[in-house]
Amino acid sequence: MLNEAVARQLREIVGEKFFRTDQEALIAHSYDGTPMLQALPDGVIYPESTEQVSEIMKIASSNLIPIVTRGSGSNLCGGTTPLQGGIVMVMHRMNKIIEVDMENLTAIVQPGVITGQFIAHVEGLGLFYPPDPSSMKISTIGGNIAECSGGLRGLKYGTTKDYVLGLTAVLANGSVIRTGGKLTKDVAGYDLTKLLVGSEGTLAVITEAILKLIPQPKTKKTMVAMYKDIYGAARTVSKIIKNQIIPATLEILDNPTIRVVDDFAKIGLPLDMAAILIIEQDGEPEMVERDIEKIHLICREEQADRIEVAADREEAEKLLTARRSAFTALARLRPTTILEDATVPRSKIADMVLRTNAIAQKYNVNIATFGHAGDGNLHPTATTDARDREEVHRVEEAFAEIFEAAIELGGTITGEHGVGVVKAPYLEWKVGEAGVEVMKGIKTAFDPLNILNPSKIFAKETKKRVVVQHG
Amino acid sequence: MLNEAVARQLREIVGEKFFRTDQEALIAHSYDGTPMLQALPDGVIYPESTEQVSEIMKIASSNLIPIVTRGSGSNLCGGTTPLQGGIVMVMHRMNKIIEVDMENLTAIVQPGVITGQFIAHVEGLGLFYPPDPSSMKISTIGGNIAECSGGLRGLKYGTTKDYVLGLTAVLANGSVIRTGGKLTKDVAGYDLTKLLVGSEGTLAVITEAILKLIPQPKTKKTMVAMYKDIYGAARTVSKIIKNQIIPATLEILDNPTIRVVDDFAKIGLPLDMAAILIIEQDGEPEMVERDIEKIHLICREEQADRIEVAADREEAEKLLTARRSAFTALARLRPTTILEDATVPRSKIADMVLRTNAIAQKYNVNIATFGHAGDGNLHPTATTDARDREEVHRVEEAFAEIFEAAIELGGTITGEHGVGVVKAPYLEWKVGEAGVEVMKGIKTAFDPLNILNPSKIFAKETKKRVVVQHG
Incomplete structure (x- = not known):
């Protein structure tokens, strides 16, 4: 619960209308695109500028209030569920395309811009922004940056990280950093731009992005x-x-x-x-x-x-x-749909599909597989029913074995959906204990009080590795 | 100075021949491609495997010995001068192209592979590795990764970071991490791969890399x-x-x-x-x-x-x-050549050349400019004489003003050469105080004892900003 003094300060920053604690707002922001995950926040705030975000973060730091930044919440990893309560910061008011620079082939956008609308806008100018997650009709560029979204064109054109040249971001303590620029080449210190892309709202709040555009294919x-x-x-x-x-x-x-x-x-x-x-x-x-x-x-x-x-x-x-x-389409089959994105080197696609089918059979669960064959990013999707605890348990066991198989084949536990809550128990399988330790160190460097999207990426406990039966 | 017990342990790891403390070895590794910078190390070591590097790092941590990793030392930012003594770790023995995978269009290489030789090798197989720093005939892939080297093909094809898909790296404490993979899409936690690219040997020692290849243009x-x-x-x-x-x-x-x-x-x-x-x-x-x-x-x-x-x-x-x-060619003109790489958005190239010429005139120094116009990465190059302290001072003042101009035009202090020692006093001009603080936090997370390439990237003191006279 937020005390009244804090609520008043927050209302002063964004205006009466844009900080809400009514049940409707809280419930609407208690979940995202991920099944079987829900938690009520204590408030929902809608900033309209970098300055407002900075002021909000100063108050959040002083009062140790968790801040979960989100766009449309279309992610599938539980990345924007407010598991520790606190405030959900919705970026939809910051939805301007500030500039399209035809000479440098760059755009400057606010995080709340809808991906599909941005793509259509630059296409109208004869330019091309390739990242096209399936959710692009509703997803925001900010959310795409937070998750490093991929899409159907990843094989040839890469993913979101390949198109982010610079960022304005607010740190946990309210400081504002500006990284990169309208530059192909910039090696002034560590690459904070690429580090923030895919950091799932745990390191900083992105408030502006410089994006790279390319000529439209003829x-x-x-x-x-x-x-x-x-x-x-x-x-x-x-x-x-x-x-x-x-x-x-x-x-x-x-x-x-x-x-x-x-x-x-x-x-x-x-x-x-x-x-x-x-x-x-x-x-x-x-x-x-x-x-x-x-x-x-x-x-x-x-x-x-x-x-x-x-x-x-x-x-x-x-x-x-x-x-x-x-x-x-799959979501219509049964009440609960769990879409995963285990990814393998593209030469291992057939092996991975076979292994997935065998695993589905072993656990007697329904798994359909589709995805980006060209870049090895598959989406094995289970249709189940959250109310059937026993079946859901079998689905989870099956997915654990699918992740294990992906790693065995030289792949990863997530290609484009992010770790969030859902994959956190498996992160160590991919990056190792030393890798997790280093990542935790980075998290602490950015956010020593752990107020930015807490409980994400790092799990309390790593899941025990599955012993896979071959043959 | 290294004590005899430590020297003995190091010799046990790499063999008698591959740990040297003779004057010849020390002097040969006291400098790199950067003018007017020299410092003697206490020893030079030549590991041949990830395991050996890990053992060396454990000894370095226990004894607080600085480790400066280097390839051919062709960098121009003082990145591999052992300013705090310690051990220079030369990666030339780890020079194998381990694999070229024609199905996934990837290569696995050790860091000591010479860039030009690698390019020629994959071209022989009909493939293409675009990063082509001018030093490519002698530079190593490991050095290119440490500096995020660019080259003539950066505009269309990007730089080294766009071609590194995964790394094996040894942390300061000797732990080994493996990042990424033969994968276009991988969002399992923070992007350590891209963070290590361009980290100038200050975060970890890179011992193996998975590189992306593309089809050769027809x-x-x-x-x-x-x-x-x-x-x-x-x-x-x-x-x-x-x-x-x-x-x-x-x-x-x-x-x-x-x-x-x-x-x-x-x-x-x-x-x-x-x-x-x-x-x-x-x-x-x-x-x-x-x-x-x-x-x-x-x-x-x-x-x-x-x-x-x-x-x-x-x-x-x-x-x-x-x-x-x-x-x-420029280096033949006078005893000392200082090559810089201030970079601007490509639409500002003409302004930047004009500003550079005016600044050269103001300080009465010889500056020739060439570079990668298409990506805004210019190399204003001063020819001078290190023995003439007064002139060198004027050159330094001129460059400070050139960096200021680049930043004013939306550019950066270094496009592809790295910060090293030379640009460290200017880093804050580009990334701000909060940016430097975050970077220092990352450094501490990786290397709490500050033994990996100390005195690089972060300067004791930021240079005072130049007030630029316009008009």
């Missing part, structure tokens, strides 16, 4: 290849890269995903296929033409049962929208 | 445009980017540089030009053709006096080699 072309044998699909992925073609998008949907996506989007996907690849190439017309032709050939060599090139943008968009709807 | 084409008016050259740079052409290389040489480079490389550059641009585009043949044509047109619009497209690779290489020799 053209793009989209195709699907369908396989009765999932290994044919996996081999196709490897072979495309081995042939030094880097497609803009290279997505995979397994059979359970195909079924629900088609039921949801009604685009006539064949339900008897083991896997579908959605492949897009963009760039210069001649290159796109050549690459799509070569990919076509590779798909045939790998025994694709059907190969279709989208006739026009409309058809292509339908396909990509269907893919982006996979989570929503 | 073709490239090189041209020069020569200007009697430097602003024509600067406007050309801005206009190229504004037209959404991102050349692979876009270099500028001012008149003093043209003169010495031509005297050195004898390639017949016209000595009456105010500036020369060297422009290279690579990629798909049709795109390269179109881009070069369009650039040609822009150069003409901006009143270039001569425009020449290199007839073949040999002619192009001659041009690029001449550019790479700028430092060497």
